Amino acid sequence: MAVTRSHFSLLPPTLPCPWLVFNHGEHGNYSTQTFFNTSQDTYVMGRIPELCDKMIITCSHGWLILLDLVSNDCFLLNPVSMEKIMLPPLQYFPFFCCILSSPPTDPNCALIFGCREKSSATFCRLGDGEWTEQHLGSAEYFICATVSGGNIYGLTIDRTLLMVDVVGSNLVVTQLGSEKAPRTSIPGTSSFGYLVDQK
Structure with missing residues (x-):
């Protein structure tokens, strides 16, 4: 499988959907995201502040469900429009x-x-x-x-x-x-x- 990598970007990548999203970083800190394009065998790395240090619980209807394990903030994020919908704080269980x-x-x-x-x-x-x-x-x-x-x-x-x-x-x-x-x-x-x- 031929995989190419674009330059590191601070902005969300404008890739056609669907994406595989990996939230990763050193010492358990989720500071970087890798977006893999399944149809083009390519990936880009970027940094979306809303995803940093958050647990990605799931993706549904095109929205990511995110949880901050420190503050207990829970919210929905549309990774295309970057619209954010806050939910009540949720202690992880x-x-x-x-x-x-x-x-x-x-x-x-x-x-x-x-x-x-x-x-x-x-x-x-x-x-x-x-x-x-x-x-x-x-x-x-x-x-x-x-x-x-x-x-x-x-x-x-x-x-x-x-x-x-x-x-x-x-x-x-x-x-x-x-x-x-x-x-x-x-x-x-x-x-x-x-x-x-x-x-």
């Missing part, structure tokens, strides 16, 4: 998955974290002043989630498929079907389930 329910232009947009240590989810709508934690029940222990066709789907640790709706200040969870997803594994490896959005 172990989570399996994070999902943005819809683009931030949707008034019902919510950010949802599935906890890794207990059957609960922490979420907020854009514009809320605080996060809400909701117990989901023993069978509703999310390991992954995705958005497809405007709906949120989650897979639990016992391989039950669920649909999640944000209704007012609550999450409404509906089990889909009575069958659990089959457990498959290769000897000597761990088995996890994944949800894939098919356009």
